[in-house]
Amino acid sequence: MAKKKSKQAAAPAGGEGQNATLDEASQTQTQTQSSTTATTNSSTNGGQKKKPKASKELPSTASSQTLNICRNKHWRYISSYHGPWLQMPIEILETIASINYNTPRPRPIDPAVLFDLLKIRRLVDEATNLAVRAASDIASPVLTNLHGGLPGSSPMSMMGMTGPGHGMKLSHKRKSQMREQASQKLSRAYHLDEIACSVATMQGASTIEEIGAVVLQRNPQDLDARYVHFFHEKIPSRQMAESTSLESLTEIIAERPNESEALRTRAIVRTFKEDYEGAAHDLTTALAVCRIHQQPHRPNDEANSKLSHTGKRWRQEVVPAEKDQPTSLEIQLSFLRATTYLSLACQHIEDGLSSAQEKNGHADTDKPNGKPSAETNGQDSQEQDENSLRKQTEARKLVKKYAKWALRDLLAFLSHFEYAPNLPNLIVKDFNDRVNLSAQGSRNPRPSEATYLLEPHTTYTLAELFAAVPPSDLPPYPNEDVTNPEKQTYSSDSPKVCEGSTYHPLMTDALHSLLLCHCLIQTSAKELQRHTYMAARLIRLADGYPIFQACRSPARSDWLEVLRRADDSWLQLSASWDTLCTPAPLPFHYDPLQHGATSANTGASRKEAAAAAASLINGTPNTAKSVPSPEDQRRQRMRERDQRVRVALSDQRVCDEDTFRAAIEAQEKRAELEDRAAAAAATPPDGTSNADGRPRRWVVDDSEFYPVCTARATMIAQWVCEAPVVTSTTRRKKKTKRPEGKTDTLADSAKKMNLKDTAATVS
Structure with missing residues (x-):
């Protein structure tokens, strides 16, 4: 009896121990089948007195690798x-x-x-x-x-009036x-x-x-x-x-x-x-x-379109109905x-690039010793080379065609968002102040009266910034403050305007994907450099405060890999990509109406706003810094661990157990460095500022801790380094002078109509 009890107790323990691979990282959001299988095995082993040891360990070993989670994760x-x-x-x-x-x-x-x-x-x-x-x-x-x-504690329950x-x-x-x-x-x-x-x-x-x-x-x-x-x-x-x-x-x-x-x-x-x-x-x-x-x-489209050009504030706050x-x-x-x-487009890159065998003249395809046979120089080899070249040419054209279509959709995506080169600082200050008031309990914070007296400012859609001819009134970028932050100087006169743009959670990935599309389209280096600087200008302005937090962009990792593998003389950027995308400093809020004199007022900082919102969420006043209890600390660690697991599962580079653990470790190391930097700067590790006092609006790439690149990055980098120039599939034909008196026949007209229908279908 003692042996049988020991066997029954050992089965569940073995099942739990073998299943501790991924389940330890996500106890609250994932469910495994090992515990159920182990329990079933224990009851089965308890009923059978003689059972081979190997057969008992087999079910638990098979179930130890099963990790079932919801599909949407x-x-x-x-x-x-x-x-x-x-x-x-x-x-x-x-x-x-x-x-x-x-x-x-x-x-x-x-x-x-x-x-x-x-x-x-x-x-x-x-x-x-x-x-x-x-x-x-x-x-x-x-x-x-x-x-x-x-039940029964309410006085109304005595009269039977409760449900x-x-x-x-x-x-x-x-x-x-x-x-x-x-x-x-x-x-x-x-x-x-x-x-x-x-x-x-x-x-x-x-x-x-x-x-x-x-x-x-x-x-x-x-x-x-x-x-x-x-x-x-x-x-x-x-x-x-x-x-x-x-x-x-x-x-x-x-x-x-x-x-x-x-x-x-x-x-x-x-x-x-x-x-x-x-x-x-x-x-x-x-x-x-x-x-x-x-x-x-949208009944107010006409009014909104007018306001988009004037940049004026509404005199009356508008809350649109849900419909x-x-x-x-x-x-x-x-x-x-x-x-x-x-x-x-990336799927056809491999077929569009010549393989090593083709570069060597098919020397190793016919004989093991690498010597070409007599048939290699014959007609069959020539036809094979022609077919291979034809397939490569078609694949290259497909790469360029799909990349153009992707670029078209990305520009359509960016056309929904706007950018202002001369946004008044008072508007930024007013937005931050009203958000702070809402975090302190105000349900309808009113805008500042000074914002009604501002001059109109210009706005552009983000797609217009990537046009063949960009707007002419954009501030220079990159400037000396971006490329050489150590030499940054501040003038006595505070600026009244700044750059501003609309934020979307997918914008950073869309901007990097746009640059990848230009790589596949084989845009000239000079024009691609202009688009690269424009994308960096917008990325450094991307700020999801106070709704979104910084996130990792898959396309950004691929773009960094392309820059790393490409030749140094390709784009000749004035600084590294991390430097170009350094978050823009928060603008000085110039308020000439305060105390009847001109003064620079920084207003409420982002850190104070975040603290105010956190205090209201947690139910504690923002003035009193309460020490979290051990239970709160444990819950916070659980939330951080769950979030790391979700980010790792959504990472395209994660394909097996090793890459999953590497992704988790990379996030932990990065979080540890951020905590140290925040402690050195005497700021809480809330992700709003770093050691040099500048706000953080995107996550530093984790390639230092997680040196795994995606297949897409490898293929695009190979295309940039090896692909020949692909000519356009459509060429403009010169118009020939038609002889006088010659009219199109019915067959010619039908042929033209057929070509038009085909072109419309393809487009």
Whole structure:
């Protein structure tokens, strides 16, 4: 009996020990099957007295490598949507969205994405509330809050005027209705932005992960539940392509042909399966459906277009109704199709470059000793070389064609955002001050009267900055302050204007992807240098305060790898890429109306604003620096660890256990360095400033700790170094002088019409 008990106790322990590979890094967000398998093995071994030892260890060994997580945790660009918007009270988020919308252009944050985040937060919170109440048998959260979850403690319960409280079971029908409502709200949130919604659901209760599956058990034809369950279904980690079927999404698309969100989701899944042509087709169809059937109704377009040129502030604050709020669906589709076309272009690079065998004249293809045979110099070898050259030429043309299409979509994406070369500093100060007031509890902070007296300023779309002829009134860049920060001097006269641009969580990746497209298009070095400086100008202005935090950009890592491998004489940049993208210093806020004299006023700093917001979120006054309890410190460590796991899972460089651990270690080392730098500068490690006192608006690349480059970076760098110049596929023909009196025949006219139709189809 003692031996049998020892065997039963050893089985679960062995299962847990063998499964401690990835589960230690993500205890709160991942679930494994090893514990269940180990428990089953223990009960089986307990019933059988004689069992070979090898057969007992086999199931636990096989299950130790299984790590099941929700499908939406594999989505790319998840780290781009992390930020304070996930934890701050919904009232503060709503106030900031209103402040941002009423700020003169260029607005600090894209209003479309900010309104979508507000809706997603509200929908996810309501869905979580319904799911938790259905699981806990709570009829109304109001009644629960009144008597603290204790039935009979309210005076109204003595008269029988209360609903079911805690411990009183709800009917199955009521529970089903609550879960259906929760799945509908989650479906609406995923329709708005599936990346942002995935991040929001990761921060919520684990109960909502099972909502879709529970509703489908009662009604398998519920489309909202099927869409939600697609994101929450548990699949093996890093096996997105192998464990995902397109059948459910295809059925949803067939049932709802006038909605483009399911097409967007299916296109993302196709990219995981490396079916880029199918993904591009789905995104093209989704864009057409969005523009025809889902174009939002905006009655104030005319007024907004006028304000975009004048840069004046509205005299009356405007809060648009939900149906009139801008949406970011078309922006998402443009970005996703651009990245898909860029991946398609990279897919043909290998076929477009000559291999080592072809460079050596096929010397090692016919004989093992490397000597060419008699047939090598014959007709077969010549035809083979011609076919190979023809295929290479076609592949090179495809690389250039898809890169041009990707560039077109990236410019369409950037056309939704704006840039101002002469933005008044008072507007920046007013936005920061109003955000600080909202963090301190003000629901409707009024703008400063001084902003109404400002002169109009010029705004451009970001796409206009990358035109063949850029605007002429841009400040010089890079200037001496960027290339030589040690020699930076400050004049006695404070500047009244600064540069400003609209922020989007995917903008940094889009700007780096634009540079990669120009590399594949083989843009001249001089023009590419101009685009590179323009991208660096905008990247250093990118600031997601107070909604988003800094994130790692996959395209930025690829661009750095291309710069590292390319020749030094290629672009001849005046400084390193890190130096060019150094965040711009916060502008001096010049306020001539204060005390009747001219003075430079820096206003509230970003660190103070972040502290104010954090104090309201945590429920403590910002003046008193409370020491966190050990439990709070443990929760903070858990949140940081979970976030590192999510970032590593969404990293394209992570492909196995070793790269996963390397990505986690790189983030830990980088966080340790940031903490040391913050401690040396006597500032809290909140990511708002570094050791030299300058604000941080993007994450320093982790290539120093994680020297693993993607296949895309390798292929693009090889293309830049080895690819010959690809001539354009379309050439303009000289117009020949037509003889007088000669008219086109019917066959010629039909031929021309056919060519036009073909060209329209291709374009």
